[in-house]
Amino acid sequence: MVPRVVFGRGSFNQLNEIISPKRLNVHAPFIFLVDDVFKGKSWLTSRIPLSYNDNIIYISAKEEPKTSQVDVLVEQIILNSKESPSGIIGIGGGTVLDLAKAVSIMLNNEGETSDYQGWDLVKNPAVYHVGIPTISGTGAEVSRTTVLTGPEKKLGINSDFTPFDQVILDSELTKKVPKDQWFYTGMDCFIHCVESLNGTYLNAFSQSYGEKAFELCKELFLKNTISHTEAQEKLMMASWHGGMSIVYSQVGVAHAMSYGLSYLLGTKHGIGNCIVFDHLEEYYPEDVKLFKEMKQKHNIQLPTGLCANLDDEDFDVMINIAIGLEPLWENAIGKNWKKTITREKLKALYQKM
Ligand code: NAD
Ligand code: ZN
DSSP: OOSEEEESTTGGGGHHHHHGGGOOOTTSOEEEEEEGGGTTOHHHHTTSOOOTTOEEEEEOOSSOOBHHHHHHHHHHHHHHOSSOOSEEEEEESHHHHHHHHHHHHHTTSOSOGGGGOEESOOOSOOOOEEEEESSOSSOTTTOSOOEEEOSSOEEEEESTTOSOSEEEEOGGGGTTOOHHHHHHHHHHHHHHHHHHHTSTTOOHHHHHHHHHHHHHHHHHHHOOOSOHHHHHHHHHHHHHHHHHHHHTSOOOHHHHHHHHHHHHHOOOHHHHHHHHHTTOTTTSHHHHHHHHHHHHHTTOOOOOOTTTTOOHHHHHHHHHHHHTOHHHHHHHHOTTGGGTOOHHHHHHHHHHO
């Protein structure tokens, strides 16, 4: 679990106070990985406390993180600083938060990032790392993984060294998120809850977090009862609880299939999950109904025809990725999932998207 959390509107201003005691010496900088959507936005960047050789690296979130990108960033940081950094601070959405986690691990572990995709392969503790989300939903701020696309697979580095040492939850940072993106990333949280709560891996720990996040999502996406500020704060907490829920259970059908879309077509996580979930009545009937209501209420048009021009080989690539995520299927369907989740079944579903 994340050992230290600060929550509150404006708490970003405490960043200096929080990280200063963690400075190892004047030659060991803090490196800020910042979503490039904030480049030139002084309301945020002027509040990043830079001293000595501290440095900001702007990161594009157009594409999801890759293992090769982590390798390049680590190399760049090592070449540019006299000593290993005092800390890595990620400021952005799931993309930047995952990069910050991965970079901090790879600064202290040998070899290539792709060597560590999997479960509990990391040997040495990561460099001190801080997560500051600027969009809510993925739960990346609280999770024990960093999802990366590698040469062979899209798979996380799941380890006890992955979670942030410190998270700052300042909902004010989410105020400029575009509406569609707010919906897609918010729905990632909703889908985490659905998949966790309806999964065979569920336990009381996950359930208590999942139920809370699920209630918050329904309040946020189906009702009009709260102010903007309150909604930003509550979505931040929904993301946190949804993330906590899957840490101790697993995701399900939507995530498995969305990973296939992402691997072949580069479809991003939030929107990809929405595209898939829209067709999953068979697996999550009540929740897909709720999802469709939410979509309508917020006037969201999901892209269609994604798979219209794909050939059999393309479908095979997506199906291989999806079907290879065995724990997700076992969670969603049960031990005998192979009886019903066939390649033909997945192809038929993909063809609807
Ligand atoms: P993102 O980080 O990809 O960002 C989406 C878009 O929103 C980008 O264009 C970004 O620039 C923009 N944005 C972010 N904050 C903004 C702000 N305050 N104002 C304006 N624009 C802003 O989105 P995401 O949905 O948070 O993250 C998706 C990534 O998270 C995927 O790579 C996925 O694999 C990963 N993920 C990780 C976990 C985990 O547990 N580690 C869980 C779920 C998803
Ligand atoms: Zn997700």
